[in-house]
Amino acid sequence: MSAGGAFPVEVTRLQRLRDAGLAAVVALLLWQAVVWVTGVPPFILPGPWRVAESLLANAGLIAENAWVTIAEVMIGLLLGAALGAATALHLMMSPLARRLVLPIMVFSQAVPVFALAPILTLWFGYGMASKIAMALLIIYFPVVSTFYDGLRRTDPGLLDLARTMGAPPSRTLLFLRLPAALPAFGSGLRLAAVYAPIGAVIGEWVGASKGLGYLMLLANGRAKTDLMFASLFVLALFAVVLYAAVSAFTRRMTRWASETTDGT
Amino acid sequence: MAETPASAPGSALAPAPALRLSGDFRHAGRPLFSGLDLPVEAGRWTCLLGPSGVGKSTILRLFADLDTGGTFDGEISASDGARVAGRVAFMAQTDLLAPWLDVMGNVTLGSRLRGERVDRARARDLIARVGLADHVEKAPARLSGGMRQRVALARVLMEDRPIVLLDEPFAALDARTRAEMQDLAFDTLKDRTVLLVTHDPAEAVRLGHRIFILAETGLSEVEAPALEPVRPVEARETMDMQVRLFRALRGEPA
Numbered sequence: 001m002s003a004g005g006a007f008p009v010e011v012t013r014l015q016r017l018r019d020a021g022l023a024a025v026v027a028l029l030l031w032q033a034v035v036w037v038t039g040v041p042p043f044i045l046p047g048p049w050r051v052a053e054s055l056l057a058n059a060g061l062i063a064e065n066a067w068v069t070i071a072e073v074m075i076g077l078l079l080g081a082a083l084g085a086a087t088a089l090h091l092m093m094s095p096l097a098r099r100l101v102l103p104i105m106v107f108s109q110a111v112p113v114f115a116l117a118p119i120l121t122l123w124f125g126y127g128m129a130s131k132i133a134m135a136l137l138i139i140y141f142p143v144v145s146t147f148y149d150g151l152r153r154t155d156p157g158l159l160d161l162a163r164t165m166g167a168p169p170s171r172t173l174l175f176l177r178l179p180a181a182l183p184a185f186g187s188g189l190r191l192a193a194v195y196a197p198i199g200a201v202i203g204e205w206v207g208a209s210k211g212l213g214y215l216m217l218l219a220n221g222r223a224k225t226d227l228m229f230a231s232l233f234v235l236a237l238f239a240v241v242l243y244a245a246v247s248a249f250t251r252r253m254t255r256w257a258s259e260t261t262d263g264t
Numbered sequence: 265m266a267e268t269p270a271s272a273p274g275s276a277l278a279p280a281p282a283l284r285l286s287g288d289f290r291h292a293g294r295p296l297f298s299g300l301d302l303p304v305e306a307g308r309w310t311c312l313l314g315p316s317g318v319g320k321s322t323i324l325r326l327f328a329d330l331d332t333g334g335t336f337d338g339e340i341s342a343s344d345g346a347r348v349a350g351r352v353a354f355m356a357q358t359d360l361l362a363p364w365l366d367v368m369g370n371v372t373l374g375s376r377l378r379g380e381r382v383d384r385a386r387a388r389d390l391i392a393r394v395g396l397a398d399h400v401e402k403a404p405a406r407l408s409g410g411m412r413q414r415v416a417l418a419r420v421l422m423e424d425r426p427i428v429l430l431d432e433p434f435a436a437l438d439a440r441t442r443a444e445m446q447d448l449a450f451d452t453l454k455d456r457t458v459l460l461v462t463h464d465p466a467e468a469v470r471l472g473h474r475i476f477i478l479a480e481t482g483l484s485e486v487e488a489p490a491l492e493p494v495r496p497v498e499a500r501e502t503m504d505m506q507v508r509l510f511r512a513l514r515g516e517p518a
Contacts, residue, residue, distance in 0.1 A: 164354040167377035256364040
């Protein structure tokens with residue numbers, strides 16, 4: 001915030017990246033060392049070198065399956081965020097919706113979403129639809145609850161001000177409650193970015209003919225543990241990049257929040 | 265930079281009415297005040313002085329038709345017979361600026377909330393009037409506390425209401441900034457009916473055409489000095505008055 005603030009921040013970010021890189025190298029070395037010292041067979045635990053080789057050798061196969069998973073996650077994330085935001089706004093506007101929908105939503109959270117995977121596969125088939133539905137279901141509630149919470153917790157002073165200004169409720173919602181709730185919506189989206197890949201992969205485990213989750217199961221069944229690790233690596237990489245991208249997007253959307261408070 | 269002729273002339277404004285609030289107020293079954301009768305003079309500054317928790321802010325909220333969390337049994341009236349609520353601009357101790365809007369956005373918030381055309385030229389003049397011409401596009405987080413209250417004042421001026429309710433708007437400012445803000449507010453809110461709630465005797469003495477003290481025992485008026493506000497702090501009668509108000513606040517004989 002201060003005039004000299006930009007430079008030190010840049011340095012710490014570089015430092016953080018360097019530290020993370022260093023930690024990753026150490027972990028990889030340790031992993032390779034464990035494999036060498038214990039002489040564990042590669043179908044139980046392949047070394048990182050072997051995984052890298054498998055990644056290169058099967059690049060086409062992995063990419064083909066990765067695209068399917070990425071598409072499922074992205075579509076699920078977009079639909080879930082849009083439906084979740086719409087639901088939260090609707091809950092805010094309609095007391096009837098609050099009375100009817102809120103209890104159902106809370107109750108539905110008691111049902112483990114994973115347990116629904118077989119049913120979703122039964123209904124939506126082995127293709128992408130059932131995985132998108134799974135990702136959507138798993139992120140829907142966090143998005144609704146964080147956004148709705150944010151919409152409800154507008155500074156009461158601002159709402160008083162809007163009232164003295166003669167603002168109708170719909171405009172107060174649009175111009176005060178909605179922007180004030182964006183930081184909360186942002187933390188909901190970041191949660192969603194973490195959960196969505198989990199949902200898609202679980203869906204693939206239950207029944208699929210494509211996708212990284214499917215590829216992992218397939219590789220596991222054929223004792224190609226190196227391929228399984230390579231798929232897992234790509235999945236983890238995608239999850240991290242997705243989180244970073246959503247994180248950057250939400251912080252951009254609510255830059256003002258980090259100036260006034262620390263943000264979330 | 266203070267005197268821009270372009271700023272809205274007072275004549276465009278409907279003549280400010282006198283106000284009166286009389287009645288009882290109960291909160292959670294217990295009376296906060298009863299038999300109260302507070303007159304607010306037309307086009308002048310009325311100061312309501314008192315310790316915390318006696319219902320000063322409640323009185324403001326009743327005038328503004330805001331939620332008070334209690335029940336009011338009585339009458340709120342304006343001398344011209346029209347409703348008070350809806351003709352009121354409000355300024356609180358916290359600046360209540362929307363952190364996602366810049367200075368211009370905050371000053372013009374009222375128009376956007378009502379769905380009216382936004383008069384940016386007029387807003388720009390008023391922002392200049394409160395001395396922030398160079399900060400029109402800054403976010404509130406980049407302004408000092410005093411500057412933020414100036415933005416809140418510009419927002420009040422933009423609303424252009426005949427009645428202005430001030431709820432300790434200068435309480436959180438440092439002494440010098442507070443004095444500057446008092447001068448600026450008094451100057452810019454000329455000819456409006458202003459009700460200022462404060463717990464600072466010095467503030468009441470500086471600004472009040474009429475001064476009331478609200479205590480647990482009820483409402484009483486203290487005769488204001490003959491000098492016209494804004495009264496100089498160092499004048500003899502201002503200082504005497506301040507001592508008397510301070511004593512009265514503590515429940516001692518004046």
